[in-house]
Amino acid sequence: MLARAAENLYxxxxxxxxxxxxxxxxxxTTHVLLDLPLGATFGWATLIEIAGxxxxxxxxxxxxDEGAIMRFLIxxxxxxxSLLSCIQNARENSRTLRxxxxxxxxxxxxxxxxxxxxxxxxxxRSRRDRYMVLNEMIERRHAxxxxxxxxxxxGMPYQIIKLGRNLERADMTTRILxxxxxxxxxxxxxxxxxxxxxxxxxxxxxxxxxxxxRRLVSMQVRRSDAIGFLLRDVRFPRSVAHCLGEIESCLKxxxxxxxxxxxxxxxxxxxxxxxxxxxxxxxxHEYLDMLQTRLDEIHSALTQLYxxxxxxxxxxxxxxxxxxxxxxx
Numbered sequence: 001m002l003a004r005a006a007e008n009l010y011x012x013x014x015x016x017x018x019x020x021x022x023x024x025x026x027x028x029t030t031h032v033l034l035d036l037p038l039g040a041t042f043g044w045a046t047l048i049e050i051a052g053x054x055x056x057x058x059x060x061x062x063x064x065d066e067g068a069i070m071r072f073l074i075x076x077x078x079x080x081x082s083l084l085s086c087i088q089n090a091r092e093n094s095r096t097l098r099x100x101x102x103x104x105x106x107x108x109x110x111x112x113x114x115x116x117x118x119x120x121x122x123x124x125r126s127r128r129d130r131y132m133v134l135n136e137m138i139e140r141r142h143a144x145x146x147x148x149x150x151x152x153x154x155g156m157p158y159q160i161i162k163l164g165r166n167l168e169r170a171d172m173t174t175r176i177l178x179x180x181x182x183x184x185x186x187x188x189x190x191x192x193x194x195x196x197x198x199x200x201x202x203x204x205x206x207x208x209x210x211x212x213x214r215r216l217v218s219m220q221v222r223r224s225d226a227i228g229f230l231l232r233d234v235r236f237p238r239s240v241a242h243c244l245g246e247i248e249s250c251l252k253x254x255x256x257x258x259x260x261x262x263x264x265x266x267x268x269x270x271x272x273x274x275x276x277x278x279x280x281x282x283x284x285h286e287y288l289d290m291l292q293t294r295l296d297e298i299h300s301a302l303t304q305l306y307x308x309x310x311x312x313x314x315x316x317x318x319x320x321x322x323x324x325x326x327x328x329x
Contacts (some may be wrong), residue, residue, distance in 0.1 A: 007114050022172075024138070025176055075123070106158055159253050181223075231276065
């Protein structure tokens with residue numbers, strides 16, 4: 001398989017996962033805000049900051065109100081991480097891969113793009129419309145994942161898709177944790193404990209983790225248990241530890257990946273054995289920020305190893321030279 005095709009597969013998977021996760025992040029924030037009392041230090045601006053998009057947003061949006069932020073995150077194609085941009089980019093990548101991907105997959109990605117293009121502005125009109133459009137988008141995205149797992153040959157292209165999906169998923173799980181751990185209540189609030197439970201119920205629901213948490217951990221939702229579950233429980237597919245395990249499995253099937261395997265295994269070991277029960281909000285934020293940095297390092301190393309073209313090393317190289325062979329082991 002050519003390196004260019006592998007890179008397109010990788011980014012197609014990341015863009016599709018990012019779109020779903022951004023939708024989940026928006027829904028999670030909406031649910032949390034509905035439960036917060038006056039005086040709680042949390043708002044829509046926190047969502048932009050946690051997503052790492054605050055500087056880009058402020059370039060053209062002086063007011064960080066809900067409407068402006070929703071337009072920026074859902075339909076603004078000048079924002080490369082907006083829902084519409086992600087699906088558009090995934091569609092463009094998949095268009096170049098039609099000889100590799102199942103025909104139904106291209107059709108569903110194209111259909112998802114057309115749906116979102118028609119409904120992105122509707123999603124920005126009201127919370128009810130937004131909930132409807134985002135949930136439909138998430139369901140359509142799940143149908144695409146089902147096609148990948150159930151129809152696509154589990155060869156090298158499949159492993160590249162899994163690799164991109166799980167890197168993106170692990171990163172967003174840390175961001176959703178960071179977002180909800182940033183909630184502050186008024187010091188004299190008598191409802192601190194029940195409100196905190198609602199916040200973490202919303203967090204679990206945003207990742208479709210609530211029922212699994214109750215079945216595997218506890219009927220009562222506690223901050224420390226929820227954080228530990230979403231970071232370390234390998235039985236849940238969106239936990240950071242599970243995603244890192246999937247990345248390790250994929251890397252074992254790729255050539256020249258020994259060093260990357262070691263880096264990923266070390267991070268997985270740190271996540272699995274680092275207990276977060278006693279971390280306050282600031283310490284937890286620093287820990288999650290470290291995880292995001294390490295995940296980005298894995299991405300950078302993977303890009304350097306597999307996707308950098310010979311054109312970078314050989315000025316004037318032709319297109320055929322640019323497309324390095326991505327060989328099977």
